[in-house]
Amino acid sequence: MKKKRVALAICALFMLGGTAVYAASPQIKGTIQNFKYLLNGKSWNHSDKPILVNGQYYLPVSVVKEATKTNVTIDKAKGTVHIGENLKETPILSKQVTYYDAFLTRDKTYTSNFKEVIITKGSVPSVYLYPEAKYQTLVLDIMAIEEDAIVVINNQDKNEEMKSLLISKDSKEQIEINITGIKRLDVAIKGKAVVYPTSHYK
Structure with missing residues (x-):
């Protein structure tokens, strides 16, 4: 196994035991580990590799976010990991x-x-949202009016459908979906509907 010696400032890495580490300025030496990832028992490719520092293994935040669908954000000004x-x-x-x-x-x-x-009109209306990978959950409050409506939520970063739901005429639904790591969303609504301002990120 080929190892690369690196000097780095660890700003947001996860220890393979669940402990979060944040170091704003000290530089320490680590060794990149060319390990293969298994996600739920299946081979999983990710370009960011674990690092060995003083006998402890650390995972990059990007790996943790994608694998666990748990949002992790760094506030350098406050020195916090959320x-x-x-x-x-x-x-x-x-x-x-x-x-x-x-x-x-x-x-x-x-x-x-x-x-x-927000109200939709036309044959293929869309509401484009930009969470910029800062949130874990999107909650949408939507009511179908005049006719049944189909709501399709798409991850525009990967051009893939995440969720679809049929809302009956004059019915209000609350849709909750994990958006960890996603920067852009397309909420496509086939039919006439109202999106309420109570819709939010968290």
Whole structure:
């Protein structure tokens, strides 16, 4: 097994026992391990390799995030490693949102008790969300109006479908989905629907 000696500043690595390590400035020597990963017993390829430091093995955050679907974010300014969901909910409308055959409206026909809501129109409307890999969970509050609607959530980073759901006419559904590591999402809604501002990341 070929090993590479490296000098590195370990900012966010996981010990193979579950202990999180954060070191802002000290430089220590480690050895990259050319191990093969097994995920749920099956071979799994990942470009980031474990590192051996003073007899302890460490896993890169990127490996932990993908394998466990647990979000990990680093706040260098505060010197913290945040693992899992955020306690504070972040409304989707407080972050970047773009639309295709959909728009924000203050029409009281659709808003209920809210100031504004997202409403879809046209044959293939989409609401594009940009969580930028900062969150673990997306919660969408959606109501189908005038007809049944099919909601399809796509991971635009990998161009793959994550979840689809049929919502009956005049029914409100809450959709919760793990979005760990995802930067861009396409929420495609086949039919007319309202997306409420209670929809959020956490």
